[in-house]
Amino acid sequence: MSLGHIRTFRVAASDLNGQMRGKRLPRSAFDKLADGTTRMPLSVLNVDIWGADIKNSPLVFETGDADGVMLPTERGPVPMPWLDTPSALVPMEMFYDNGAPFPGDPRHALRDVLARYARNGWTVRAGIEMEFYLIDDSGAMLQPPQNPQSGRPLQGNAILSLRQLDAFDGFISDVYEACEDMEIPAQSTISEAGLGQFEIDLDHREALRAADDAWLFKALIKGMARKHGMAGTFMAKPLADEAGSGMHVHFSVMDRDGRNIFDNGGPEGTPMLDQAVAGCLEALPGSTLVFAPHGPSYDRFVPGSHAPTGAAWAYENRTAALRIPGGAPAARRIEHRVAGGDNNPYLALAAILGAALTGMEDGMIAPPPITGNAYEMDLPQLKADWLSAIEAFETDPMIAKIFEPALIHNLTLTKRQEMERLDEIPSQMHWKTYLESV
Template sequence: MADWKDNLPAAAQEFLKDRRLDEVECIVPDLPGIARGKAVPASKFARQDSFHLPDSIFYQTITGEWGDAAGSEGFIERDMILRPDMSTATAAPWTADWTLQIIHDAYDRNGDVVPFSPRNVLKRVVDLYHAEGWEPVVAPEMEFYLTARNLDPAQEIKPMMGRSGRPAAARQAYSMTAVDEFGPVIDDIYDFAEAQGFEIDGITQEGGAGQLEINLLHGDPVKLADEVFYFKRLIREAAMRHDCYATFMAKPIADEPGSAMHIHHSVLDMKTGRNLFSDEDGGETPPFMHFIAGLQNHMPAALAVMAPYVNSYRRYVKDHAAPINLEWGRDNRTTGIRVPLSSSNARRVENRLAGMDCNPYLGIAASLACGYLGLKEAKMPMAEFKGDAYEGDGDIPRTMGEALGVFQEATALHEILGPEFARVYTIVKTAEYDEFLQVISPWEREHLLLNV
């Protein structure tokens, strides 16, 4: 048993130093990004090289119902073989005993990857880049809210009360005083992240009451998606310790800004390490423009993956700190595609459309897929937008139903993400959307009951 622990990542070994490991959580991210799996005693984990879960975990909607995506054999819930990726072993520092979490990859009984497992989808896209001699690099930004506990779904979500007792005190963007409002929660976030071996590039107060942003250092897309997946759980656990919730809903509070997962992209030449977006003189290259064009041309089809719920589209409201278009601009936060200020070596493209509610593996995969298609198609983008892009008309799908319709027809995108993934995703999300359409909202009861 000591042998396998000797090969753990350094942070996991440090967490267990002079301690006895009690339990291992064997987990796999499902379509929404929920951790599914089993908790096993450490002694049992040492004797197993895999475990089984039914493939139906990838057919569930967010409500726990099922999409009819099982295929020709029917809903027989075949077992998948889940094998640990030991590089993902990390602490679960909020538990009462000494516990590790380990992400597992999903295979079928023939040893082939399960194509609709989100981590496998992202690996597929990264492999397509590698086949071209390209190394994709991403840096996610995570926005989220700390809210008061909400035990009744019929009640509106309210911001968490900070130390001042006034929610408006936490609505000052980039204010250090606002960050201090939530000091105890943030302290636990830092402590948990350190125990798990994650490096935070910074925490800032965003524009909403109780809205924070965590930036992660750039790196390998799969590794960064793993970190976002782990961070969502970490942040929720830190909040629960202080009698509040952390939510990654795209639009949890009606009059506050939504929460995005902005994704920064660059692409390196695998042989030279050079940024493909900059030439030897530091200027912008054709691949840089092609990548932007790929985002413009294919993100409408990918939006159903990057904005996966009906609530996601409540974020895309004019003048509410979220883009409503596919314009691109240099250092312009009103455009959907932004080129941040940077040195030529760090030249990158920021996708500002993805919501924080998306599965990080799928959101990053979809965004990279759009850029990959742009690099392969070698088209030029629209002219750079100058000014306030919020003043223009939106050119993205405005509802989940519309977005799913565009995604369903996007065969070029399906080939990059995987046709079987596209089939399963479309079925599951359509079933979920149909569930939503059966719910009558308070707005409908208020304005239609006696007036139409």
């Protein structure tokens, strides 16, 4: 986009929780962004969910909390249509002064995984299904939003209801217009199972760009919801009696000639697909922390609630953690259904794609695909609680093949610090921490 008449703009990078950290700059600073004159403390990307420094962080305090260099990503400036004043956001990445990527920047973690694919002559295309809730947060506890047409709170579930989509037409239409302006490839929208829950699919594109889309889309939904008098949230389970929100990732791998390496011309897929599935299954316990990064994330993992808890795969079966959708063989892909909506998209895609690549590089063999209801089977399980997930992420050998040791150490420090503080907050007040921060 052209900054045109915009007088100031924002620069921001993602911290480990996916929150935007940055600053507001005058228009005159825009032409200097690529020169490395924009600096912020390294610690700003390695803070907890409340913005507090991580105690004893080796990524920060061994350097004396020096400044890092912020450089713009390939995305360039994007508009912020939810604001009343015309504004632009420039997504950034953090580097050391010597030009080395700062390992506390989660976008670099995904970039590193995709560089491994590139060394094999492969590129990854990913599409992401984003589930979220619209919420009335005006009272002491979260409630479903009011129907904009009737002014009354929503009553009854409305899965795939066109009536409910029409009721929120003003909000949804503004989201679509904003996605077009921000070059986010929004596709279908559905009314989901929960009261006030929706899903918008983001079309397939190169994986790093897809993660950027998801990160920006979260900011868009939260901002646009406020503009319409509601809260928008990607909390894993904001309403206790309603369905949880997930982020489903569809991905395929293309060779140098643009051929899908998962396509064998039939419905079963190639041996490479089987190996990628095997890697993803092997990594599920250790990567639980990435897919469920917060204390309330684990409220979503209830058997039978459309949130997979067992490590299994299947063809056209939504109870499995990994689903191989049907359709044309040229579009053969893996759908990874585990992540909650409250994840950091850069870390989630790094964990998923890193696991798949490890499975292919190591020639891993997947168990047979399941048939039937995965929730009723005796399967290897994801970690069931936050502490177990932290410990597994810290020690799992598959995680060590995907992420830099410094990021592993810092994320576990971050989550232990958050867990300690969250224990001091009454559980009925946890939503005030997470409603719009995730």
